[in-house]
Amino acid sequence: MLHDFGGIVRRTPGTVIRPSCAREVAEAVREAAASGTPLVARGCGHSTGGQSQTGGVSLDLRGLATVHAVQADRVVVDAGATWREVLDATLPHGRTPPVLTDYLDLTVGGTLSAGGIGGTSHVHGTQAANVLELDVVTRTGEAVTCSPGDRRDVFDAVRAAMGRNGVITRAALRLVPAPERVLSFTVPLAGAAGLLRAQRTVRADHVSGLAEPGGRCELRAVVHDGDRPPPGLPPDETGTGMEVEELSFLDFADRMRPDVQELIALGEWARPHPWATVLLPAARAVDVIDATLAEMGPDDIGLSGLVRIQALAPGPVPVPLLRAPADPVLFGLLRAASPGCRPVEEMLASNRVLHDRARAAGGVLYMSS
Structure with missing residues (x-):
């Protein structure tokens, strides 16, 4: 099983x-x-x-996991390779994919089939919007090479399709210069409105946001190879203090590894994870987020759960099947059914409330959840 x-x-x-x-x-x-x-x-x-x-x-x-030739502008990889394996191959050449997932131990084919969102998606869009070429086996068993300029119908049918229209077997991914180090600023903010405003105005290379039940939020803004705060960084609205951290780019990209190891040791990684992630139109995002967080307490998210808020950009290549609204905002309830918290069935019922609320506001379900 x-x-x-x-x-x-x-x-x-x-x-x-x-x-x-x-x-x-x-x-x-x-x-x-x-x-x-x-x-x-x-x-x-x-x-x-x-x-x-x-x-x-x-x-x-996972039997198809080879990372092939690394060039200045691209790398060719099998669909079963993880983003960690891709980064291990490209960083020695001073290159990185423009968008990395927060957790690197996901396969390239898996995230391209979902969309793939990371902290640089406010600039570069999804991972699926940064693909140069794909090898695909269609539903009839035909092997096809496709790209924005060749068999565009297949190219658009498999990205963000969750495998419904074919199996991605290989991908040519866009590469950009990799920084050597990053400077990370974490700023507490009073609510979702301030967080989204800051995500739109701060001039940083990586932008992400977390929230807590009740509404308190946290902005992370990261600059590559810089030595000062990014322009537009907001002040601390809570008086609890801004955190500043300098890391190598690899350590930052792999920042979840220590947390995951701890969660595995505690048994939290193996708990059920009834996640719900939606893409909202920016004009309605604060209403949906505030209404949802107001209904939640710590036992609604779990001991290791997170609430993620992320402003997105379209990216260089449109992804039609993502069906994201214009000016999209990702809102994710990354729940963990921890001991002493609400049972899975109640978390799933709350997720359905969020789905209905998002659709009423013009949003869509992000299919990986």
Whole structure:
């Protein structure tokens, strides 16, 4: 029986296939299509609603994990490679993908199939908006190379599609110069309105935000290879003090590793994670966020849970299936069903309230949750 990071849905696949090349992926897809058997591609299984599970054929893409040639402007990688493995290959060349997920142990194919959002998405958009070319096996088992200028129909059909329209087997990812170090500023703010205003006005290379039940927020603004605060950094609105930290770029990119190791040791990483993430139009985002946080207490989010708020930009290549509203804001309830907190069923019921509230405001569900 397989489970995913969400720990809520559990299914036993009829067959598990771990292909070592795109040809084997195509064969598996054709055989499943011929027999009418559901087939689901799986990377590290970090979905939270059972999206990486099936009772049919589970296609384990971690067998396709090679990072190929690194050039100045791009790197070619297999879909089962993690972003950690990509970064390990590109940093010796002084290059990095423009958008990295906060947690690096996710596969390239998995996040491109969801969208892929990080702290630089206010400048560069999603990871799916920074792809130069893809190798894809379509639902009929056809192997296709596609890009913005060649087979654009397939290119647009697989990015942010959660695997519904084909299996990504290889990707050419855009690269940009990597900084050597970062200067990180964490500023407490009184509420979501101030946080979103700061995210829109601060001139930083990385911008992200966290919130707490009740409304207190925190802005993180990071400058690359800088020695002073970024322009537009807001003052501390709570009187609790701004934090400043200098790190190597790699340590910053991998900043979640110590926390994850601690959560694994405490058993929190293995708890159910009933996450809910929505993309809201900026004009309505504060209303939705404030109403949701006002209804929450610490037991609604869990001991290791987070509330994430992130302003986004479109990115260089449109991603039609992401269906994000104009001027989008990500709002994520990254819940953990910790002991002593609300049970999973109640957290899921609260998630449905958020989904309905977001849709009424013109927002959409971010499909990875």
